[in-house]
Amino acid sequence: MKPKRRSLVCFFLLSSLALAQPQHPHKKSAKAAPVTRPKADPALAIHQSALIVDTHADTPQRFLDENFDLSQNTPVSEGHIDLDKIKQGNLGAEFFSIWVEPEFKGHYSKRAMDLIDSVYQQAARHPDKMTMAFSADDIVRAHDQHKFAALMGIEGGHAIENDMRLLRDFYRVGVRYMTLTWSNTNEWGDSSGDIQDPNVKHHNGMTDFGKDVVREMNRLGMIVDISHVSDATFYQPLLVSQAPLIASHSSSRELTNQPRNMTDDMLRAMTNNGGVVMVNFYSAFIDENYRKISSDPEKVKQRDAEVEAYKKAHPHPDGSPVTYDEYAPIEKKWAAQFPRPPLKSLIDHIDHIAKVAGIDHVGLGSDFDGVTSLPEGIDSAADLPKITQALYQRGYTAEQIRKILGGNFLRVMREVEATAKRLQSERKESAALSFEDIELMVGNRVNTAQLIDRINEHGVNFDLTPERRTRLKAEKADDAVLEAIGKGRRK
């Protein structure tokens, strides 16, 4: 039997029992110091009663590139998450980020798979304390078993290498969300990170393939994550997606003028689509003063030069890129020159999003282990209770706080799962072939005559746009197949 988490009822019973005990006779007549009743902290009780889900931590790079093990209790200067900190912070579930640095060009999926493996390795090493989870039910089950639930989300749509089959493979190995872009624009979606860069080829949002990626994510049950995308990209999946979206780690632009943060209009769009915005804790995203001083061009230039010099001086013998974790100490040292913003700044963001998007549409997406500065008081996952305390002090009720800490996200995850189930059963009923069906058959070199027979028999449920035509041509589809598709459109 695993030791049961001490329940609230138990806690109150024990404290009142302690008070009810007869006092020692010798003390009876003494000028008794007032009995100090151990004051139960209501905020802490709320925190302990919640199932807390954080939707973004970059720890897998530490697993893979530093051979870090979650059982190692690390100083907060080195890491924000380990098993002790998870326990102290009562963190129930974490989405570990499968962040594929663009420097891995040519090896994106390999890098992603290595990071995915590193998360599974941690779960395998600590089966008594943690478990892999792939659904909302899994998260709840892990929580009931007093285990930490590890989930995975891909950061950067370029990881699928423009291939729908890889997207499906990533779902099969357990990935449950994907940011359409990271800070780099990919071949089907624009990023907020380089939207001003005239040297980058942009798409005015998303290409047709990008929209198909969203549809396929819906069908699979992979959550569409709009953190990092450009403003134009943001509005397009909203029109295409049949399931609610998330922003796994994004804050408010009204409060902190960062292009990666979300405008109030975007927040309201998230309400309309039933999604959830998970607030990023990074100092430069939550505090306008910190953002300004830390974006000083001269200072940024000096940091970037230092990082470049480090990379040059420490090349990998096999030619693979120098990873973020190797040069992170330089960035952390650089960030430390700016005073940390107060915790209030982070709480203001939660508060603002709760007001604009609604209490049902806000959550936590810390970005632990991926950022160089956090607000005062939040040194690691162990400090999560301080967020609950601050919300409680602002008058949030226990129910509202539990929604922010994880309830809202779980609701969205369940809706995404239900949408996938519905789309999969609808697809079984409808005989018309989807673009993915045909792309798969062409890719698998199904005999042309057979393919045309199937198209003639069932029809297709999509328009053959120029982009789709190019994709099928690239897969060496016969012209006769394209012609059959053109004739086979069913409404």
Ligand SMILES: [Zn+2]
């Ligand atoms: Zn990110």
